[in-house]
Amino acid sequence: MRRTTLIRPRDAAPELRKLERRLMLKSGLSLGALTMLTGCDLNDGDVFDRALFAMSHFNDRVQALLFSRTRLAATFPASRITNPFRFNAFYDEDDVPDIDGATWTMAVSGLVDDKTPWSLARLRTLPQESQITRHICIEGWSQIGEWSGVPLHVFLKRIGADTRAKYVGFTCADRYYTSLDMPSALHPQTILALDFIGKPLPPDFGYPMRLRIPTKLGFKSAKHVVSLSVTNTYPGGYWEDQGYNWFSGT
Amino acid sequence: MQDTRGAPRERWVTVHPLLVRVTHWVNAVALVCMVMSGWEIYDASPLLPFIFPPWMTLGGWLAGAIAWHFAAMWLLAVNGLVYVIYGIVGRHFRRSFFPLSARSVWMDFRSALALRLHHTPGVYNAVQKLLYLVVLLFGLLAVLSGLAMWKPVQLWWLTAALGSYSSVRWVHFVAMTGIVGFVVIHLILVAVVPSTLPTMITGRARVPAGMEAHPDA
Numbered sequence: 001m002r003r004t005t006l007i008r009p010r011d012a013a014p015e016l017r018k019l020e021r022r023l024m025l026k027s028g029l030s031l032g033a034l035t036m037l038t039g040c041d042l043n044d045g046d047v048f049d050r051a052l053f054a055m056s057h058f059n060d061r062v063q064a065l066l067f068s069r070t071r072l073a074a075t076f077p078a079s080r081i082t083n084p085f086r087f088n089a090f091y092d093e094d095d096v097p098d099i100d101g102a103t104w105t106m107a108v109s110g111l112v113d114d115k116t117p118w119s120l121a122r123l124r125t126l127p128q129e130s131q132i133t134r135h136i137c138i139e140g141w142s143q144i145g146e147w148s149g150v151p152l153h154v155f156l157k158r159i160g161a162d163t164r165a166k167y168v169g170f171t172c173a174d175r176y177y178t179s180l181d182m183p184s185a186l187h188p189q190t191i192l193a194l195d196f197i198g199k200p201l202p203p204d205f206g207y208p209m210r211l212r213i214p215t216k217l218g219f220k221s222a223k224h225v226v227s228l229s230v231t232n233t234y235p236g237g238y239w240e241d242q243g244y245n246w247f248s249g250t
Numbered sequence: 251m252q253d254t255r256g257a258p259r260e261r262w263v264t265v266h267p268l269l270v271r272v273t274h275w276v277n278a279v280a281l282v283c284m285v286m287s288g289w290e291i292y293d294a295s296p297l298l299p300f301i302f303p304p305w306m307t308l309g310g311w312l313a314g315a316i317a318w319h320f321a322a323m324w325l326l327a328v329n330g331l332v333y334v335i336y337g338i339v340g341r342h343f344r345r346s347f348f349p350l351s352a353r354s355v356w357m358d359f360r361s362a363l364a365l366r367l368h369h370t371p372g373v374y375n376a377v378q379k380l381l382y383l384v385v386l387l388f389g390l391l392a393v394l395s396g397l398a399m400w401k402p403v404q405l406w407w408l409t410a411a412l413g414s415y416s417s418v419r420w421v422h423f424v425a426m427t428g429i430v431g432f433v434v435i436h437l438i439l440v441a442v443v444p445s446t447l448p449t450m451i452t453g454r455a456r457v458p459a460g461m462e463a464h465p466d467a
Binding site: 051052053055056059066067068071072073074134136137138139140141142214215239242243244245249250 | 291292294295297312313314316317318320321324401402403404405406415416419
């Protein structure tokens with residue numbers, strides 16, 4: 001993947017203030033669109049950038065309408081699992097974070113009743129689900145894998161999350177971050193995965209816990225998750241803030 | 251038509267209705283955006299052992315290309331829908347592309363190769379009719395395979411109808427190749443008969459004295 005040039009925030013600030021005012025007044029675009037604009041470099045042309053982000057935001061809404069909470073992603077027999085499974089990240093395999101599962105915890109914040117951090121052992125006490133689904137990369141390739149873990153809707157219920165909130169955001173040990181719309185977060189196949197093909201997640205595939213969401217493109221399935229938040233403030237995402245479509249549903 | 255003195259002379263007739271001209275040029279812009287951004291997306295994970303050189307692509311990198319592709323798709327789809335509805339309801343397809351027989355395609359193809367096929371303003375020869383129909387089908391295939399690739403879960407039935415997620419990429423690639431192949435032939439023909447270019451803008455074609463023309467309007 002090619003590297004992207006990021007606009008330095010202080011360079012873009014005056015332009016953004018102007019833009020924010022204009023957008024706020026004009027069409028009440030969500031905070032999401034504004035946040036997305038801050039780190040964007042889709043094209044050198046300012047006008048093109050804005051038009052493309054407006055369209056991307058429009059496509060978010062179209063995809064939310066197309067999304068069904070009950071429609072399931074196709075599942076496959078174990079014989080279809082891709083072997084070997086491909087490593088993919090925004091860094092080399094050598095830089096995969098080295099995490100101690102015994103001391104690891106996931107922080108919980110935002111619109112939830114219970115903000116107690118979660119250890120691996122405690123996550124294992126919750127009901128577990130398994131799925132063999134296709135992981136589709138935004139680049140066009142795909143592979144089939146098996147993930148098991150806690151359905152996110154079970155977890156959200158357990159921590160007393162306000163499921164009327166708009167977003168569930170995740171941050172990771174490798175400084176990756178992403179976010180989901182609430183309907184997708186509550187989809188039955190969205191899981192906090194602890195195992196890959198019957199064994200604890202290998203470091204390459206997100207040890208000790210990763211998100212697995214087959215109703216979205218692969219980059220939404222964040223690895224090495226360290227925090228979860230339920231919020232109405234658009235959390236963005238590592239790639240989303242650089243221009244990937246936020247909803248990216250399949 | 252003759253002038254007052256009774257001698258036949260050249261005249262101008264409208265051969266392309268306004269709606270066909272507008273949708274043609276909007277489609278040209280949308281198609282260039284779709285194909286060039288599509289090539290950039292292809293380059294992120296090539297199907298064949300080659301990539302499209304960056305100067306031929308649009309978007310700069312994958313995110314930019316996807317943003318272009320999924321913005322231009324609306325222009326392509328809305329414009330295409332207007333054209334197809336007009337084509338069916340306004341009988342443009344029926345008038346311009348039919349009747350069409352294998353025999354007439356073969357005859358016209360042979361005449362064209364022998365450089366004996368003449369261009370009559372407002373009339374498509376059988377080879378042209380076939381090409382326009384085939385590119386419309388490729389266009390339909392590109393749209394359907396594109397949707398199937400975009401939404402393999404929500405539109406699973408469409409993806410299943412075209413094979414699987416991995417085969418749909420190939421279908422989309424083949425449809426693109428068919429469309430680009432058409433554009434190449436189309437542009438060569440325009441180069442051979444350059445008078446067709448201003449006609450596609452103004453809609454009007456000059457009909458030489460004594461020649462019949464078939465206005466499409």
